[in-house]
Amino acid sequence: MENHNEPLYLYPVWIRFWHILNALLCLTLIITGLSIQFSNPTITVKFSAAVAIHNVAGVLLSLNYIIFFLGNLFTKNGAYYVIEVNGFFQRMKTQFYHYTMGVFKKENAPFPVTEHLKFNPLQQFSYVVIMYFVMTLVILSGIGLLYPEITINSLLGISGLDYTDLLHLTSGFLVTLFMCIHIYFCTFGKTTLSNFKSIINGYH
């Protein structure tokens, strides 16, 4: 059971720095990305400004990603992302039941946050998919669009730029979906805002 009396120091400074910057950059990239995709300045940002902001934010996001990647490779924080395969599907089902039914019955969380278990199985799965795979795709395809000469010329008669573009859009869209869901699930703390406070002060 959760120990409500002793706040856990779960988010060291580098994680908070990385996470807040990552969140702001993702939001910026989504908004300017929509402007570029639909090139409609009346609903979002002026096209030329959107392109420049998107490029700069994209580069910053990529650099920030290096912090995340190396940080998790060389500090113990990486252990939270290691998926234990045995029984993982069953644990995800348990967590899914909690989110869809249990939470309404005010049942306790099946995988409460501890020093050794920061993420519940569904969080762990989605964070690994988004941060390790989708982010890599969005960054690589972004580099491809920024410097199109490095993309392959053609595959099956279609320009490599087309594939790169489609990959960037799809992975960007998945990040957008993740953002919506992630922000909503952040309201599942002790109070609606407590998780948002945690990522600022570091204590869960």
Added chain:
Amino acid sequence: MMYRANIRPAWVVLVLLLCFAIAWGLAKTSNSDGTGKLTDKQASHENLDLTKFKNSEANEQCLKCHGQSKYAYENPESQKIVHKRMYTELIIKRDEFYVSNHRGFKCTDCHSEDYGTFPHSGNLRMESKANCLDCHGGDEKYAKFQFEKIDSNFMASVHSQKHSQDFTCWMCHNPHTYKINARTNENLKETITYDNLICLNCHSDITKYELLTDKQKPNILVKHEWLPNQAVHFINVRCIECHALNKDTLIVAHLIAPKNLAVKKCESCHAKNSILYASLFKYQVQENIKKQGWFKGLFLSETATIGPDQNNTLNVISLAILSFTILVILTHAIIRIQKSH
């Protein structure tokens, strides 16, 4: 004891990245010829040296008069030297001729040997002139230039259809100055200007325009008033991009279409299906870097693949998925709020 299998995502990503880098390297290597860059075999203006052209001595006999705006001859009756002006159309620009593709020919390879005597006989005006296919048709050496295809496209073009025999290759391509351009010139701006000047040669010059038609010459600027950023388009786009049917594989399209078939929709070029967009985008990025430097040109440019991904089906699907997600979140939130009270 049960075996405990763990997935360490950081290492998985590193391995996948390595595989990707190898696959990309292989793909780039096998694609390296895809751009099909052709070598420039042309002599440049700087290297102009008359002695290296095998027929320059014979040709200079003609260019003595036809290579300048005036000529002189001795009148055998009055024994006086007479100075005359050369008709503009009969002047061959020496500098341009000696860098043109036909620079190695003798004038009399195409024109009558009788031009060797002066004054020229009046009958020589009636000589029939060769056209491109007379020399280039059916020749393996010129197969890659697709002269036959150019000819059939030209025959179907509005120029040929409306003016039949009057409109020949020479209307656009001066045989004395013609120099292969689109295939060899790496400066795209120069190619665009070169090609557009071919059109403007008649379409902005009433005296030439009137040779073929009694119609009043349209004002190109007024006719294109509907075009956004007209000046930018005129500098950066060839006339034939919109006025010729680009359905074939010719580098330079010759099927000039009637004006009602001209491209008028922005998305024809600024959209996914544009045959131009990928190469234009790559070119633009390189130009930006060249002009504004690596940082500013690459990151702060306005270049983006606008529209190519404007696939309506994908837009609808993604909007549906996003709406569904938000709907589920809202429903969940509402039930949560209700249950908490």
